[in-house]
Amino acid sequence: EVQLVESGGGLVQPGGSLRLSCAASGFTFSSYWMHWVRQAPGKGLVWVSRLNSDGSTTNYADSVKGRFTISRDNAKNTLYLQMNSLRAEDTAVYYCARGAVQGVVMRWFDPWGQGTLVTVSS
């Protein structure tokens, strides 16, 4: 069974840092693009970042560029999101999601993890 499990969320003060993890299982993790998508409480989904299969290509939403860093450890089947200089508006549930197989055009997200809540507040 393909599974994604996020962890690392919690309460952090404005200006602080947090690292999220997403443990993957049930598929060849090292062959897929991976994404982070977030959802503020009561709000819609917002794409945050993506990383290709070998970690050499990244993209970020303008709202997090320069503050967030996406990375992966293919030996550990784990995706990360390092979040620095956190702001109140970064408060959200953060989901990791599987993207395309490297080299194949697949512009969708499937499956998604259950999400981890990040709360930025003093």
Next chain:
Amino acid sequence: QSALTQPRSVSGSPGQSVTISCTGTSSDVGGYNYVSWYQQHPGKAPKLMIYDVSKRPSGVPDRFSGSKSGNTASLTISGLQAEDEADYYCCSYAGSSPFVFGTGTKVTVL
């Protein structure tokens, strides 16, 4: 990149059909045949329902169908069932951005 525009809510009785629109621009919905749709029940993770405008992943009932005309994509749920009550989000590839989601639509089964 602005969010795609969806109606805030739609509703229908069991057995009826409902259609959710998703309006973007020529830089996203209108420029690519890469629209996907996600169903999200309260407190749950989103689930892929439609990809590449009109394709259904295995396991998704054929009551769900997708289409696109110009800068607007649509999701139709035919034969509405109680378990279809959820939030639905469209998403489009947008080139350099590279993905933009819709504002979300709450589907209510009366």
